[in-house]
Amino acid sequence: MEKADLLSGNRxxxxxFDGVCNLxxxxxxxxxxxxxxxxxxFAPLQSSTGKEVLEKYGxxxxxxxxxxxxxxxxxxxxxxxxxxxxxxLSGLWxxxxxxxxxxxxxxxxxxxxxxxxxxxxFGKKDACMIPxxxxxxxxxxx
Numbered sequence: 001m002e003k004a005d006l007l008s009g010n011r012x013x014x015x016x017f018d019g020v021c022n023l024x025x026x027x028x029x030x031x032x033x034x035x036x037x038x039x040x041x042f043a044p045l046q047s048s049t050g051k052e053v054l055e056k057y058g059x060x061x062x063x064x065x066x067x068x069x070x071x072x073x074x075x076x077x078x079x080x081x082x083x084x085x086x087x088x089l090s091g092l093w094x095x096x097x098x099x100x101x102x103x104x105x106x107x108x109x110x111x112x113x114x115x116x117x118x119x120x121x122f123g124k125k126d127a128c129m130i131p132x133x134x135x136x137x138x139x140x141x142x
Contacts, residue, residue, distance in 0.1 A: 012041045013088070014070040014140075015081075016053060019044025023114075023122040024067060032138070034089040043140040065115045078115075079107035 015031065017024040028042050043049040045068070054061045057075050059068070069076040069084055076084045079099075086096040099107070 013039055013085075014053065015040050015042050015085070016045045016050045016068040016070070017042065018067070018118075019046050020125045021118055021122070022124060023118045025125070026122075027067065031085060031089070034091060034093055036090050038138060039088050040085070041138055041140065047140060049140040065112070079104065079111040082111075 015028065017028055019025070031040055032042075043053075045051075045054070051061045053059075053068070053070055057070075059075070066077050067081050069081045071084060083097050083100045086093045088094075
């Protein structure tokens with residue numbers, strides 16, 4: 001995959017996540033298992049790819065409080081990420097996109113509360129996760 005395609009989100013969707021957060025790592029594994037078409041590519045926010053995307057879209061590179069989805073040159077943040085991702089998963093998961101009818105003013109404070117407490121509730125790794133050999137092609141960790 002060309003780097004330009006990756007950074008635009010046009011060919012695959014790029015999910016940036018906090019590589020040391022246990023909750024974020026579990027969420028990535030959840031998506032991988034329900035993405036048989038391999039539409040999603042992943043990169044830690046802490047990686048050079050993550051920082052490059054953040055800079056390109058004018059987002060702070062030191063902020064690690066949200067997962068970020070880049071899809072067709074559109075950035076999704078906070079609760080919008082989960083809703084947008086469910087639309088592309090296998091099984092009944094796309095039904096959950098119905099939660100988009102709940103206004104962001106309600107959804108996002110709940111998301112921020114969970115994000116603020118994620119290390120305390122779920123723990124933190126000392127380093128970014130290392131994907132298994134079969135998933136290596138779906139991760140950009142440089």
